[in-house]
Amino acid sequence: MTDVDTDSNAKAYSVSELAFALKRTLEDAYGFVRLRAELSKVTHHSNGHVYLTLKDDRAAIDGVVWKGSVRNLSVRPEQGLEVIVTGKITTYPAGSRYQIVIETMEAAGVGALLAQLERLKVKLQAEGLFEASAKRALPALPAVVGVITSPTGAVIRDILHRIRDRWPCRVIVWPVVVQGETAAAQVANAIARFNALEPGGPVPRPDIIIVARGGGSVEDLWAFNDEALARTVFAGTIPLISAVGHETDTTLIDFVSDRRAPTPTAAAEMATPVLSELRAGIADLSARLHRGGGRMVEDRRGRVQNAGRALARVPDLVEMAGQRFDLVASRLGAGLARNVAAHETALVRAGARLTPMLLQQPQRIRAERLKGVGERLTASLERSVTLRRNELNRVCARLIPSLLQRPQQLQADALSRIAVRLRPAVDRGLERAGERLTSLGKLYASVNPDAPLKRGFARVERPDRSLVREGGSLVSGESVRLIFADQAREATIDGTPTSAAAAAPKPARPAKPAATPSAQGDLF
Template sequence: MDLLEDAPGSNAHEFTVSELSGAVKRSLEDQFGRVRVRGEIGRVSRPSSGHIYFDLKDDRSVLAAVTWKGQAAKLAQRPEEGMEVIATGRITTFPGQSKYQLIVDQIEPAGLGALMAMLEKRRQALAAEGLFDEARKRPLPSLPRVIGVVTSLSGAVIRDILHRLRDRFPTRVLIWPVAVQGEGCAPQVAAAIRGFNDLPQGGPIPRPDLLIVARGGGSLEDLWGFNEEAVVRAAAESRIPLISAVGHETDTTLIDFASDRRAPTPTAAAEMAVPVLAELAARLAESQARLTRCSQHHIDRPRQRLRDLSRALGRPGALTEGARQRLDLWAGRLDPALHGLVRTRRHQLAARPMPVALLRRFTDRKAHALHGLEHRLDSAATRRLERRRDRTVAMGERLEASLARVMAGTRRAIAQQDQRLADLARRLDGAVQRAIRNRDQAMQRVDRLRLSLGYKETLKRGFVVVHGPDGVVTTAQAARQLPQMDLEFADGRVTVRPESAPKPARKPKPPEQKSLF
C-alpha cells in the first residue's frame, strides 16, 4: 500500500502573488477613490529624492502617507510633527511591502486652534535661538536716502506708502514685488529681504538705508506666509534696519518679533520711516534762530558786565578829587596860619632872640620832613593807581578770553550748520542732475525710435517711394496714367516716364516629329 495518496481536487482559482496584490489594489482604489482624513502627523521623513513620507495617526490607528516631489512643492502647508491636519488624497497599496498608504496632494490645518498651537510652538523655538531679543535690534535711520519696500504691486498698500512718503518727506523708493499670500509668499519675501541686503554699496542700484515689509490685513491663513521660518530668519539676519507692517493693528505675525520695529499699519510704517519735511525745516529754522540769539546773548552779556564794572571802578580823576579839595581847603587856611605863626615867632624872637644856627637846624629838619611826606604821598597815589589799573587790565583780559571762547563755539556751530546745508544742497543738485540725465536718455530713446520707424531707414534696405504731381503713387494703374514720376531712393530722387511694357515674343512652335515606325 502506498503511503502517498492524491489530495482531493479543488475548484478554487489559484492566484499568483502579483495577481492577488493587483486585485487588492483595484478593490481598495475603487472603494476609496479620493478621501479626506483627519489626524495628527507623526513621524516625518524627507529623503534626498524630494518626496515626503509621514504618518497620520489618532489614538488607535496609524496610516502611512506620502507626498510625491512634484506635489510637495505645491503644498500650502508643510507637514510638521505634532500638527493636527486634514489630508486629502487617494488610497492605494504598495505591493512591495504588502501595505496600503494615502497619496496626499493637499494638507490643511484642522481648525484655527491647530494653527495657533503650531504658531506658538514655532515662536518659542525661534525665541529660544535669540532671534527676538531686543538687544540685537537696530535703531532706524533718522533720514534715509533710499527706502526698500517688499510688498505686492497690485494692492492698495504700496499706494498708501508712496502717498504718505510723498506728503511727509519725498525720498527714493525701491519696490521688490512679491506675493503676499499663498504658496509663493514666504520664499519670495525671504528672497526679497536677502536681495536688498546683497546689493553693493555704490552699485548701479542704490542699497536701501531702510526696509519696509508690508501687507494689508487678513485672516490667519492669509498672513501665514509671514509666520514661516524662512521669512523670520531672513528678517533677523537683515543688516539693513527693517520695519514690519503686516496686517492691521490687531494682527500679529512672527516677522513682527524679528524686525527692528513693528508698525500697526503700512501707513504708520511710512510715518516711522521719514520725518515731516515742513516740521524739519521749521525745527532747523528755529534752531538757527536760537543759535543766533544765544550767540548774540553771549556777546552782549560780557560787554554789559564790562560796562557795569567800569562804572563801579569810577574815573581815575575822581580818586584824587577829595584829596585835591582838602588840599585847596587847607591851602586857603595855611596862608593866614603861616602869617600868624610868623608874627608869633617874630614876637618871641624879638623878646628872646634865637640863635641863628638853631633856627637853621629847625628849618632844615621841618623841610626834610615835609619833603618825605610829599614823596610818600606821591608814591602812595601812584601805587594805588597802578593796582587799580592792573585789576582793570586783568579783568579785561578775562573778558576777552571768555568772549573769544564764546565766539569760537559760535563759529563752530555755524560752520556745522553751513556744512549740513551744503550737504543738502549738494544732494539736491545731484538729484536734479540725475533727473536731467534720465529725461535726456528718454528723449534719445524716443528719437532713436522715431528714426527706426521712419521711412528713410526703409529706403536704405532697397525700397523706393514713387512721387507724382499729387503726392505718393501707390498703385501701378495710377502710375501708368502719369506723364512722369519721381522715384525717391535713400540717396536722392530720379525722374522717370512710364512706358508700356512690350509684349513677350511668341516662341516658334517646334516642328512635329513623326514616328518612323
C-alpha cells in the same frame, strides 16, 4: 500525508498574486482620497522621503510622502499637526499593510496653523531672532525708502501719498504677491536683493525698507509666518518696518523686524519725518540760538564793565608816575655831583701812588727774564747741533759699500724665486680658463634660441618682435612672423591659404643626420 483534492474548480493563487491583485483593486477603487487627520510618528528619512501615521480617535493609517512631493507640501509635517491630505490608497505587499501615498498636505484649520506658528516662534526665540539688542535704529532722515508690497491696491497708494505729504524722498517699490504659496519666497527675495545693493550703484540702496500688506484672515497672512522669510529679515542690514495686516493682526515677521507698524500708513509715518515740523524746529532752534547769543553778549559786556570799574583811572596812573619822575629828577643833580666828587677823590689817591720808577719796574723784570731765556736757548742749540753731528758721523761710518749693495742682491734672489713659481701658475690659469671657455661654449650651444631652428623648428614672433609662447594668446587675423633657420616669413593666424599654397606638395622631411663627435655637445 493526504492527497490534495483535485476535484475543486477554485483556482489556487500564490501569495504574490493575491497581494498584487489586492493592491490593484485598492488603487483602482481609491485612486484619489482626501483625509482629515492628526499626524503622528513623523519620520524624515535621510533619502528625502517622509513616513508618518494619520490618525483620529478611533483608527490610524500609515502614510508616505515621496521625496519628489515633499517640496510641494503647504506645511511641514510635524508631530501633532492636524492636516488635510490628498493621495491614493495602496498596499505594501511585503507586509500585508495598506497605506496612503500623500501628494498634497495643508493645515486643517486655524487652530492647527496657530499651534504650528507657536512652535516656530518658540524655536526662533530660542535662537535669539527676537532679541531687542538685535534691532536696528531707524534712520532719522532717509534719502531712499524701499517698499515691498503688491503694486496694485490701496496699500501702495496710501504709503506713497503719506510719504509725499511728509518728506520729499525717493521711493523704490519692489512689486511682489502678498498672498499664496509664492508670496513668502518673493518677499524674502525682495529683502535680500535690497540688502545686496551697493551704495553708490546705478540703483540707490534704500536707507529703510517697509514690508506692507492690507488686512486679511490668518490664512491670507500666513505667507508672512514663513521661517525662511523671518531668517532673511533677521540677516538683513537695512532697518525694516513690518506693516502686515491691521493693528490686531500679528505675524512672525513682526517679531523679527526692527519696528512693527499697526497699518501701512503708520509705517510710512515711522519711516519719514515731517518736513514742516523739521523746518519749524530749525527755526525755533535758530531763534533760541540768537537769543542765547544775545544774552551771552550782554553778560560778557556786564562783566567787562564791572572789571573796568575795579581798575584805576588812566589819569591817576599817569599823575602818580609823573610825580615819582619829578621826585627822582630833582635828586638826580645832587647825586651826580656827589658821584663826580667821589671819583675825583679816588683818582687823586691812585695818582699819588703812580711814580716813574713804579711804572718802569715791570718792563725791567721782563727784560731780565728775556735775556736769561736767550742765553739758555743759545747754549741748548749748540749742544743739540753737536749731538746731531756726532750721530751723523757714526751713521756714515757704518754705511760701507757692501751694506749698500745687499738690498739689490736680496731683490734679485726674490725675483728669481718668483720667476720659478710664475710659469706653472700661468700654465694652470690658462688651463682653467680653457676649461671654463669650453663649458661656456657648451652652455651657449644648449641655450642658443637658433639651435632648434636647424632641426626643423620655427620661432613665432609678433610684429613688435615679442615671442609668442602660447597659442591661446593669438587671435584670428593677427599677423605673426615665422623665423626659420634660413629666413623669416610673414603669416596670419587662421588665415585662408592661397591656391598655390594649398596645391603645393608637402616637402619631404629630411633624414635625421647621424650624430658626430663634434655635435654631441649640442644638447638642445
